[in-house]
Amino acid sequence: MQAALLTVGDELLAGDTENTNATWLATQLTERGVSVARILTVPDDEAAIVEAVQRYSDAFDAVIVTGGLGRTPDDVTMDAVAAAFDRELAVDDLALADVERTLEAIAGEYPDLDVDAAEEATLPEGSRPLINHAGLSPGCVLENVYVFPGIPAEMKRMFEEVDGEFSGDVESRFVYTDEPEAKLLSRLDEVRDRFDVRVGCYPDQEAGHNRLKLTASDVDALEEAEAWLSSNVELAD
Template sequence: MASKVMKRVLSNHFLRRCFCSVDNKITTAGIIVIGDEILKGEVADTNSTFLAVELHLMGLKLEKISVIGDDVKAVCGEVRHFAGIYDYVLTSGGIGPTHDDITYEAVALAFNQPLVLDPLLKEICMKFYNTTDVKYPGMKLAYIPKTSKLTFSDGAAGLKMAYPNVSIKNVYMFPGIPELLVKSFSNLKGVLFKSDKKFYTKSIYFNITEDKIVAALEKLVKEYPNVQFGSYPKLLHRVYKVKVTIESCCEESTDEAYNKLMTLVPRQYIVNIDDI
């Protein structure tokens, strides 16, 4: 009897400690997608989806995605706002030689800095565009906010980017071309972004509609305030009607909430994941 009581006390103590660790600040991020073509539907934005998945895998909490047109003042205001409330701000698009590539200008304005011709980027652009004319359109990529940092690689014996990520304070500017953004982020994410958290996620699939599991979910939401529950209905799937995700920064909390939900809903309503 004493042994069982002790186990329960230790278990409760561990969960409180685990919950407490979840209460520690999670590193946050915001994404600003820049481009009139996105707002007009001419181009589908795949960059924010890619970044959202990657940031989540790194233990970073993405809190907002904003899409802004090619307007210097609008981008400036959004960058300034995001930089003040999120740990990391990632921009996508607006880097290039044409009139509508205004990201560097807008970010410089957001931090009250001038655009300057970076000597290293000058050499890179001259070589790439085969020119010595600093007024050549392609040289626009060499003019960046004055205190910008250039990151070419992750510091390991890996691939060095031909053109670096340009960042200033907590704002990291990525190209809008998906292939270039994926390559740049994938090669540099380890050195640009840090988090001491990890998200632990489990999923349960049900062959009943959402309304049938509301009571169980509401009970768990109150019982596990540091666990995030998501309910996602599927209208035409042949096997399941609702997918529920259980997630937190504490593996034990996620497991316990998952196991509890499995007991609150009759087993015949739970779909074997192998059947999906």
């Protein structure tokens, strides 16, 4: 399974907000054997979101979009996802019932809150609503595109509702060495070519060693590559 991550927000591109959602989602997907093929950040611009959703939906098994939900002027993600699939927007009954329950529950805490529940519960026609158990704005699934809120706590909670829909056969093994990266190049090339695995070298300055990452969907080849590399580099203590 190959997936793409699309994070939406002017604040991400300006550096006003750290893009922790992309890192968290990539980790979750990788742990489930999914290959994360693309991570892209786009502004709160409907045309840019439409183009990215269409391109990634055609190219990959799943697309996760985060950010730009709600009904403020810069929240255009739902409109863009609907447009990407040539769908109209409509009030979803399940989402509406949940939004109304949430508004009722917080009415005492926020007596002056003015929210149009129907507008908040408007989703692309034919999409599957995803209830926001940690907030207000619902998400949805349309074709192979999953739309989550941008608020990290809400995004994580919503991902938990569908995490079983993401799985793959990609696995990784790690080898740690004290040798400098420049000395490892020929052996990294050899293990990649000999066993048909992907190889990465990631310096860890605090630990004082290099972390070598081997990745493949063939477990036998992966284990053989790990054994070969472990025997051909100076292992870290």
